[in-house]
Amino acid sequence: MATTEQGNGLAPRGTKEKLTGDRKRSDPEMNGGVPGEKPVDKYGFTGGAQQHCGESAEEIPIEVLRQREAKWLEMLNSWDKWMAKKHKKMKERCQKGVPPSLRGRAWLYLTGGKVRREQNQGKFQELDNQPGDPKWVDIIERDLHRQFPFHEMFAARGGHGQQDLLRVLKAYTLHRPEEGYCQAQAPIAAVLLMHMPAEDAFWVLVQICEKYLPGYYSAGLEAIQLDGEILYALLRRVSPVAHRHLKKHKLEPILYMTEWFMCAFSRTLPWASVLRVWDMFLCEGVKIIFRVGLVLLKSMLGSQEKLKACQGLYETMELLRAIRPQYMEEAFLVEEIIELMVSEKDIEKEHHAQLRHWKETHGDLHCKSPPRVHGAKAIMAAEPPSRQDLRQRPTFIVESPLAPQTDRVRAEASKENGKSKAEQQKTIKPPQETANPYFPPGDPSPFLNHMTVKASKESLSSAEHDTYL
Template identity: 80%
Template sequence: RLRCQKGVPPSLRGRAWQYLSGSKVKLEQNMGKFDELDLLPGDPKWLDVIERDLHRQFPFHEMFVSRGGHGQQDLFRVLKAYTLYRPEEGYCQAQAPIAAVLLMHMPAEQAFWCLVQICEKYLPGYYSEKLEAIQLDGQILFSLLHKVSPVAYKHLSKQKIDPILYMTEWFMCAFSRTLPWSSVLRVWDMFFCEGVKIIFRVGLVLLKHTLGSSDKLKSCQGQYETMERLRALSPKIMQETFLVQEV
């Protein structure tokens, strides 16, 4: 746990995530399953949506920069396989950045089983059609905020800003589309080790340091200004050293 808090060495990160998540065991219990899913055609309804999302994932990363390049192909394979593995769930757009981060650290088959663990063990129900789990966790985050930062809690209540408006992308993408890259990796190290509570803690740190004092609230009096502030978080509070220490 301490190692994960200090940050996993980059050369070991992919393997560490597989061990911590239990995806290595899952793969060993299901040898050949990914290859089997990979060969199936898949449901055209999902394939079209996945295809449209491929170029949006980390477009400046060398792995995903070229249309039809090996990174985008592997991303397609992993996401398609998941829709066949869990046809009742299908595909959710927030799974694409999650799978992309995994593919930067491991081959497609390993990334697939790691994605399965995130969807089923770490964030169960987050990617189902009705988003009930994410709404519930939004309410839990809000009630925790009452303890952590009464000022931020009071402000968001007064502005009638529902948690779903600001925390959906944070939680569903495990901050991969919010934080700077070095912070994403450190948060994921802790997330794989300690679970969803890390996602809650990061969310609370961001809210507290964005809206947690009367000084900070001067520039976001209304609902629109508050939402803008939460969309454009201060780089200082997202910086790796500060954030990890606060979490």
């Protein structure tokens, strides 16, 4: 089994090599600055390979988007019921794509991060206040400017994005000191911070590392090597031509799939495709990551005609480092992922087979990672949350004057009626929204502009709202 090489884009743990391998960077990118006065795309990119250019075939009409937002709000407000009785419908909605205005909150719920946060109140603040292990803090600080340097959130050295990224990654090293920090965790955390506050991003990162991709970021990279062999075995069934080609040239999986899997394709695909893949991945589990890898391998190496351009190991590696844009395009990729019949059972069957083979050739695993949990439903079934854990906690409340009063509202009104008029005037204060550092003053989340509130004490807060768009 080959060890991880610098050319994979992932250096061994604790080294100072760049996550991007030997790719050349421009001066603005190395300096963590925004190159020139380029316009910002709808995802926050000012340049680079992942900047959105032109109109996408997947642009959703505003009316459809509003309808989807209303449906997702309904799901989020009755999450346990939807997971228990309507999970198939939820999965279909994730496949269509989570509305941008609710993506952060949806990811928090799908991963079980919301429950972990509620069950560990104050834990992140406690970790955040600690100085951290100097060894890990030093390595993390050296990696900060390499994470999406063309995104407006992470462009400035010492800016709020880089500060939050340091806080989240440092907190994880304190939460799991036996694991410490792995470079591939940085882009995962950065994607999360684009959609949610630091505390939420921390708990979602914990869930991804412990439930979705257990062992990926531990010393030795044994889990990723095992999954590479699983991918290779599944490829034999999905695309025999591609499998024979890779076998012929002895191209081991870890040489081409390490960055794909460890970074959940966040550094590989165009951004629209990254978000759609993550919507499905966080709902359905790691099978989505396997499916993406299989689709790309089949698309690039799946016929004799396509193999004419790569007759050797080096040519094949170069081809897989530069996937053709049409195979990474959102509409094509999502359709192929959904249609590819690779299930959790298929992955687990191959996992046990590869584990037996590993023990025969390498002995016992050095890192004992917890069992992999396949998706949101399995996570919730393994650790059933209480209604309190799933409850929305708004920063401010808007009551509809047209709606019937709840018992709580009636009780509060009764108390108010018992006060004198002067006392009531003193206690009445206008609701204040928590300031959101990611929007200019007075610029609330765009979702608030069109939201209709119905007699609800549910969230309209920047704390619960996914606002980093």
